[in-house]
Amino acid sequence: MNQDQDNAHADEAPPPTPSALRRLSLSARPRTTKANLLAALLALLLGFAVATQVHQNQSAGLETLRQSDLLSILDNATNEASRLDQSARELQATRDQLVSGSSSGASAIKAAQQRLDALGILAGTARAHGPGIRMTITDPAGKVTFPMLLDAIQELRDAGAEAIQVNDVRIVASSHFGPRASGIEIDGKNVNPPYTITAIADPAPMASAMEIPGGLSENVRQLGATISISQEEDVTVGALHTLSAPRYARPVPASAPATP
Amino acid sequence: MIPALGLLIGLAAGILLHPAVPLALQPYLPIAVIAALDAVFGGVRAVLDGIFNDKVFVVSFLSNVVVAAFIVFLGDQLGVGSQLSTGVVVVLGIRIFSNVASIRRHLFRA
Numbered sequence: 001m002n003q004d005q006d007n008a009h010a011d012e013a014p015p016p017t018p019s020a021l022r023r024l025s026l027s028a029r030p031r032t033t034k035a036n037l038l039a040a041l042l043a044l045l046l047g048f049a050v051a052t053q054v055h056q057n058q059s060a061g062l063e064t065l066r067q068s069d070l071l072s073i074l075d076n077a078t079n080e081a082s083r084l085d086q087s088a089r090e091l092q093a094t095r096d097q098l099v100s101g102s103s104s105g106a107s108a109i110k111a112a113q114q115r116l117d118a119l120g121i122l123a124g125t126a127r128a129h130g131p132g133i134r135m136t137i138t139d140p141a142g143k144v145t146f147p148m149l150l151d152a153i154q155e156l157r158d159a160g161a162e163a164i165q166v167n168d169v170r171i172v173a174s175s176h177f178g179p180r181a182s183g184i185e186i187d188g189k190n191v192n193p194p195y196t197i198t199a200i201a202d203p204a205p206m207a208s209a210m211e212i213p214g215g216l217s218e219n220v221r222q223l224g225a226t227i228s229i230s231q232e233e234d235v236t237v238g239a240l241h242t243l244s245a246p247r248y249a250r251p252v253p254a255s256a257p258a259t260p
Numbered sequence: 261m262i263p264a265l266g267l268l269i270g271l272a273a274g275i276l277l278h279p280a281v282p283l284a285l286q287p288y289l290p291i292a293v294i295a296a297l298d299a300v301f302g303g304v305r306a307v308l309d310g311i312f313n314d315k316v317f318v319v320s321f322l323s324n325v326v327v328a329a330f331i332v333f334l335g336d337q338l339g340v341g342s343q344l345s346t347g348v349v350v351v352l353g354i355r356i357f358s359n360v361a362s363i364r365r366h367l368f369r370a
Contacts, residue, residue: 024307024308033314035314035315035317035318036262036263036314037262038314038318039262039263039266039303039314039317039318039321040262040263040265040266041266042263042266042296042318042321042322043263043264043266043267043270043300044266044267044269044270044273045270045296046267046270046293046296046297046300047266047267047268047269047270047271047272047273047274048270048271048273048274048279049270049274049289049292049293049296050270050271050274050293050297051270051271051272051273051274051275052274052279052281052289053281053289053290053293054274055274055275055278056280056281056286056289057290066341066342068342
């Protein structure tokens with residue numbers, strides 16, 4: 001810096017720009033003295049060394065570094081590795097959580113679907129098919145009354161019937177029977193003979209329940225009507241019951257204490 | 261002119277050839293390059309001052325390089341290589357700055 005200031009003072013006396021440029025251009029003239037060639041050689045070496053060193057530095061591996069640098073790099077790498085390890089473990093945990101969450105969600109959906117199917121068959125809002133019996137009661141004289149059908153339904157349920165249909169009316173928990181001028185009435189709908197009763201369950205017990213002495217078959221035949229019972233591999237209960245929301249009944253919360 | 265051409269040719273050769281620096285030279289090459297740059301700027305300044313001498317330039321160039329490399333070598337032997345390298349770079353950097361400042365004054369009068 002001292003020299004710098006000296007130069008600054010020295011420069012102020014002669015303003016040497018033209019002569020400086022001239023000197024530069026003069027010295028730039030190609031001269032083939034021995035020293036000039038030597039200087040050129042040195043300059044060539046310098047350029048080569050600069051390019052080499054820059055390249056070396058850019059592609060430098062760890063081998064050119066000193067021990068302390070290596071130590072700090074190793075330290076950084078270790079920290080980074082443990083940080084990434086931690087992060088990987090967290091992400092793994094999150095992933096496991098999500099996977100188990102989605103699988104438990106799927107099983108919950110499956111269970112809910114099974115429950116929905118069972119409730120739909122019970123409530124009569126879903127069609128059902130399966131092994132069962134099909135009964136046809138022809139009653140030309142109109143002698144078959146609703147209590148007999150009600151008894152028949154009761155007998156079928158006793159024999160395990162899971163879904164029952166009379167003509168095109170689904171029999172559910174709330175079904176009620178009544179008399180009509182031309183036949184009977186179920187759930188407010190006219191049901192006229194011949195009555196076709198379809199029930200799904202193990203066919204044999206239901207058929208025998210219908211055939212027992214004093215049962216439906218005997219009673220119907222005594223009235224002059226005919227009854228045919230066929231056990232089938234696959235019957236379909238296709239009639240649907242329309243649900244209406246309960247107006248008065250409300251579910252008791254599951255947490256409430258049971259009333260005796 | 262010829263030295264400038266030499267510098268360009270050397271740069272091109274270094275870029276194109278990608279030579280590997282021998283392991284033994286690796287600590288010294290950067291310092292030697294800095295020292296040589298110092299000599300080059302000193303030479304340009306001498307040209308502008310009108311006192312340039314080819315022989316002086318060549319000798320100062322070589323001595324700069326050798327002394328810088330020797331200092332680093334000595335530092336490595338003494339176990340203070342990195343500190344000494346830093347010191348040499350600082351000193352040479354100051355010299356380069358002062359040379360460039362002088363060149364600047366000659367060329368731009370500023």
